[in-house]
Amino acid sequence: MRKKLIETALPLDEINVAGAREKSVRHGHPSTLHLWWSRKPLAVARAVLFAQMVDDPSEYVDVLLSNPERKRAAQRALRQRRAAGDEAAGANGTDGQVLREIAAERERERLFGILRDLVVWENTTNETVLERARAEIRRSWRRACAEHAGHPRAPELFDPDRLPAFHDPFAGGGSLPLEAQRLGLEAHASDLNPVAVLISKAMIEIPPRFAGRAPVHPEARAERNLVERTWRGARGLAEDVRRYGRWMRDEAGNRIGHLYPRAEITPEMVRERPDLKPYEGRELTVIAWLWARTVKSPNPAFADVDVPLASTFMLSTKKGKEAWVEPVIEGRRYRFTVRVGAPPDAVAAKRGTKLARGANFRCLMSGSPVPPAYVKAESMAGRMGSGLMAVVAEGGGRRVYLSPTHRDEDAASRARPRWIPDETMNRDTTNLVSGRGYGFFTWADLFTSRQLVALTTFSDLVGEAAERVRRDAAAAGLPDDGKPLRDGGTGATAYAEAVSLYLALAVDRLAMSGNSLVRWNPVGQKAQHCFGRQALPMVWDYAEPNFLGTATGSVDAAITCVVDPLTIALPPHVPGVTDQADATTRELQSSSRMISTDPPYYDNIGYADLSDFFYVWLRRSLKPVFPNLFATLAVPKAEELVATPYRHGSKKAAEDFFLDGMTQALQRLAEQSHPGFPVTVYYAFKQSETKGWETFLDAAIRSGFAITGTWPMRTELGNRLVGMGTNALASSIVLACRRRPADAPAGTRREFVTALRAELPRALHLLQSGNVAPVDLAQAAIGPGMAVYTRYGRVLDAEGRPLSVREALALINEALDKVLEDQEGDLDAATRWALEWFAQHGFTEGGFGEAETLSKAKNTDVASMVETGIVMSKGGKVRLLRSNELPDDWDPRSDTRPTAWEMVHHLIRDLDEHGERGVAEIVAALGTYAETARELCYRLYTLCDRKKRAAEALLYNTLVQSWSEISRLANDLETEPEGSKEQGDLFKGE
Numbered sequence: 001m002r003k004k005l006i007e008t009a010l011p012l013d014e015i016n017v018a019g020a021r022e023k024s025v026r027h028g029h030p031s032t033l034h035l036w037w038s039r040k041p042l043a044v045a046r047a048v049l050f051a052q053m054v055d056d057p058s059e060y061v062d063v064l065l066s067n068p069e070r071k072r073a074a075q076r077a078l079r080q081r082r083a084a085g086d087e088a089a090g091a092n093g094t095d096g097q098v099l100r101e102i103a104a105e106r107e108r109e110r111l112f113g114i115l116r117d118l119v120v121w122e123n124t125t126n127e128t129v130l131e132r133a134r135a136e137i138r139r140s141w142r143r144a145c146a147e148h149a150g151h152p153r154a155p156e157l158f159d160p161d162r163l164p165a166f167h168d169p170f171a172g173g174g175s176l177p178l179e180a181q182r183l184g185l186e187a188h189a190s191d192l193n194p195v196a197v198l199i200s201k202a203m204i205e206i207p208p209r210f211a212g213r214a215p216v217h218p219e220a221r222a223e224r225n226l227v228e229r230t231w232r233g234a235r236g237l238a239e240d241v242r243r244y245g246r247w248m249r250d251e252a253g254n255r256i257g258h259l260y261p262r263a264e265i266t267p268e269m270v271r272e273r274p275d276l277k278p279y280e281g282r283e284l285t286v287i288a289w290l291w292a293r294t295v296k297s298p299n300p301a302f303a304d305v306d307v308p309l310a311s312t313f314m315l316s317t318k319k320g321k322e323a324w325v326e327p328v329i330e331g332r333r334y335r336f337t338v339r340v341g342a343p344p345d346a347v348a349a350k351r352g353t354k355l356a357r358g359a360n361f362r363c364l365m366s367g368s369p370v371p372p373a374y375v376k377a378e379s380m381a382g383r384m385g386s387g388l389m390a391v392v393a394e395g396g397g398r399r400v401y402l403s404p405t406h407r408d409e410d411a412a413s414r415a416r417p418r419w420i421p422d423e424t425m426n427r428d429t430t431n432l433v434s435g436r437g438y439g440f441f442t443w444a445d446l447f448t449s450r451q452l453v454a455l456t457t458f459s460d461l462v463g464e465a466a467e468r469v470r471r472d473a474a475a476a477g478l479p480d481d482g483k484p485l486r487d488g489g490t491g492a493t494a495y496a497e498a499v500s501l502y503l504a505l506a507v508d509r510l511a512m513s514g515n516s517l518v519r520w521n522p523v524g525q526k527a528q529h530c531f532g533r534q535a536l537p538m539v540w541d542y543a544e545p546n547f548l549g550t551a552t553g554s555v556d557a558a559i560t561c562v563v564d565p566l567t568i569a570l571p572p573h574v575p576g577v578t579d580q581a582d583a584t585t586r587e588l589q590s591s592s593r594m595i596s597t598d599p600p601y602y603d604n605i606g607y608a609d610l611s612d613f614f615y616v617w618l619r620r621s622l623k624p625v626f627p628n629l630f631a632t633l634a635v636p637k638a639e640e641l642v643a644t645p646y647r648h649g650s651k652k653a654a655e656d657f658f659l660d661g662m663t664q665a666l667q668r669l670a671e672q673s674h675p676g677f678p679v680t681v682y683y684a685f686k687q688s689e690t691k692g693w694e695t696f697l698d699a700a701i702r703s704g705f706a707i708t709g710t711w712p713m714r715t716e717l718g719n720r721l722v723g724m725g726t727n728a729l730a731s732s733i734v735l736a737c738r739r740r741p742a743d744a745p746a747g748t749r750r751e752f753v754t755a756l757r758a759e760l761p762r763a764l765h766l767l768q769s770g771n772v773a774p775v776d777l778a779q780a781a782i783g784p785g786m787a788v789y790t791r792y793g794r795v796l797d798a799e800g801r802p803l804s805v806r807e808a809l810a811l812i813n814e815a816l817d818k819v820l821e822d823q824e825g826d827l828d829a830a831t832r833w834a835l836e837w838f839a840q841h842g843f844t845e846g847g848f849g850e851a852e853t854l855s856k857a858k859n860t861d862v863a864s865m866v867e868t869g870i871v872m873s874k875g876g877k878v879r880l881l882r883s884n885e886l887p888d889d890w891d892p893r894s895d896t897r898p899t900a901w902e903m904v905h906h907l908i909r910d911l912d913e914h915g916e917r918g919v920a921e922i923v924a925a926l927g928t929y930a931e932t933a934r935e936l937c938y939r940l941y942t943l944c945d946r947k948k949r950a951a952e953a954l955l956y957n958t959l960v961q962s963w964s965e966i967s968r969l970a971n972d973l974e975t976e977p978e979g980s981k982e983q984g985d986l987f988k989g990e
Helices: 012-022 042-053 061-065 068-083 095-118 127-147 175-182 194-209 218-222 235-259 267-272 274-279 346-351 372-380 406-413 449-475 492-513 555-568 607-622 651-672 691-702 749-769 774-789 805-826 829-841 848-857 862-868 900-946 950-961 963-973 980-987
Strands: 165-168 187-191 286-296 306-309 314-316 323-330 333-340 354-356 360-362 385-394 399-402 519-521 526-528 541-545 576-580 593-597 679-686 705-713 729-739 871-874 877-880
Touching: 012 042, 012 095, 012 705, 012 774, 012 950, 012 963, 042 095, 042 127, 042 175, 042 593, 042 679, 042 705, 042 729, 061 068, 061 095, 068 095, 095 127, 165 175, 175 187, 175 194, 175 576, 175 593, 187 194, 194 492, 194 576, 194 607, 218 235, 235 406, 235 449, 235 492, 235 555, 267 274, 274 399, 286 372, 306 385, 314 399, 333 385, 333 399, 385 406, 406 449, 449 492, 449 607, 492 555, 492 607, 526 541, 593 651, 651 679, 651 691, 651 729, 679 691, 691 705, 691 729, 691 805, 705 774, 729 774, 749 774, 749 805, 749 900, 774 805, 774 900, 774 950, 805 829, 805 900, 829 848, 829 862, 829 877, 829 900, 848 862, 848 871, 848 877, 862 871, 900 950, 900 963, 950 963
Parallel strands: 165 187, 165 593, 187 576, 519 541, 593 679
Antiparallel strands: 286 306, 286 385, 286 541, 314 323, 323 333, 354 360, 385 399, 519 526, 679 729, 705 729, 871 877
């Protein structure tokens, strides 16, 4: 089968930058539709799918060279390399072979250009960019169909007029099927988790089904500007969700508005707080009420006093707009009052009543410690309460912080929920507060009484809104085919159910930001929803947003978050299907589907346990719409493919369950995937974790897959080097896999190592040509290494025992080190000396004798290296010069003794001082020799990584990551390096 781009090379840096950047995008991003943990960035999913479907140029070089213009361009490039003294241009074979490589490289760069445009967030709905990518996909598909015209199943598998369908059996948040749909493939998604199924339905199934329809809401049909609008895509559906969402808000206000009083600014309040003068006599809309949990004081003298467990008294830390809570003790009681301005004791205000991490507090009345054991005992006995600390109101574009009143507390106390989600929380997992023992036994315990009343009201209104939509749709002339949404209906009934689904997702957003685990952010001055990470941690003082307001946490904000993706980012035309299924037993309807999937990550995330938070509300709202999906009281857990010891009795049993289940799931993918494409599988890992990664690779190999590529995708904001040595979830690895032939021969350890040494250098050259960042090189190199390992049915050591995945990975790393060391042979003598000295001393001093002895071994001497300007020798000591110590007037065109070492460090200094444009000028002057500097960065990064020199490693990694933009700018300068032929030999080994 034809090798695909993802099995050879990728512009990984640009993909990673786009993926990380997307984490900060909110407006219009599908992630605002509903929370899902570890959702893959759309840019990464789009890039992987494109590269999975597009042929690598090495597969059609003859076609490229049959074009006279392309052939002449490749010949010019070959002549230029030879003229520049690039001995490697002929080292790998005949001129014809090298010409083929150059032609493939140039075509690969053209495809990279499409990819670079494709991953930019602003191009997510750019039809010009998308169509360019789709055209390339169709071109590769036609080549495949022509090649397999004689295949016995050609009409089914290789129809040139129809692209294969896509399937993701672990759909989760739906990013992968969504992007397959955007690239023109019919998308199929499945997941065991009903919450994930519902999210995918909302993203890929419903928008195309109702695309192009005008809204049915009477007001929208009556407004002239809306009547005349062309309702492209799902915009009509979005307009109805917005309109009926507003109806829900207004109707909820009629029913429960008395529970959400406005804040009245009285003259008495103004006398105490002159800053409130502009609001005197007005009633302000409350944004949130801020509460602190309380327990009885452990001090016998105050045993009848509920003392606050407040982690902070700061309300706003914004400079010039500080606000804080002051506890005022009055005899045997206390009250809270809000102060504005910087607190007199900032440390005390920031600390609240907290003494240390965890449940360590002090008694506000006596100062006595309130230890964790006491807090836990009180909370588990149901004696933990809450006290109102402050009220946050809207004051014309600014936050107004007010002292609590009896009116505020009375309104909250009047709430009497008539229904609660009393399903028991899992007490075995540490991902939930119940595992910490603070009195949370059911899901209802996470919510205040007022929140429960409001959420059940909104949940009821979802069904009532659906009835209104159905009536209005009939009045608008929309026929009713009588089929419900779950059966593929497109009439009035199905449309009403579709609108109700999005309204139910908005109720989920209300639950996420309206519970007692919501923090108040004093920096951003807003409520932060409870899922700041992939868990539900304990919160001691919490914010209760006003559902009927307009700020974060309100129903207005929730509706906006749900509607935005419908109007902006969801592809409306290509059909999609989502259903609930277990990936270990799922039968695909045919083997004509391309597969990319993001399965659970060993034991990192408890998806099912966390999903119950949403499931209890979705089930109440949508069980009539999807009775089978919500047939159980909670999300299925026994079959969930994660290694959780508490479910399986031991760590070993959990690991075996994961390995067996993942092997079974991947085996089904290997058997049922389209033969013309590799399968791509995402796997996330922690940097210091090896067991989960090895277990996953083992499962892939046991399933019958051969691994043909591994690509590290950084999907978090920030530079991963900052976390060197930490155990944070840092990266996703994308594996490209092909089904291994049943008759794959056995191989020996010697054969495996020999093949690694023969094939890894070229693979590494392709990775470096694709500008893989040094920090990612080791992970990316696993791909070609495992491609060698998995081409054998098994690899046997000298004693006839199978070589384990762990042993294979160790050998791949050794081979990678050897390739990087061998690359040093192409460097000038001074740089080879500098590398070895750097490995031992870094930029610190060493003895002159040691330096001179080493220099003789490298066919140079210290004095000449002082002349080149890379070292300092003084007082019997020698050290390498740092970038900022190099002369700032260096010009490579006039340097008579240039070295690769100084090139790298001049470029690093200029990148810091002048940015990418300044570096581009030097790169243009260096011409082809600039590549020597870039390649040297990989070796330098590896040395720094081994020595734990994170700051220096960051410099080399950053230069490589910036290289694509630097090269583009250098090309724009159109400057040819002078005397390049004469300088060429100066950069070669002697």
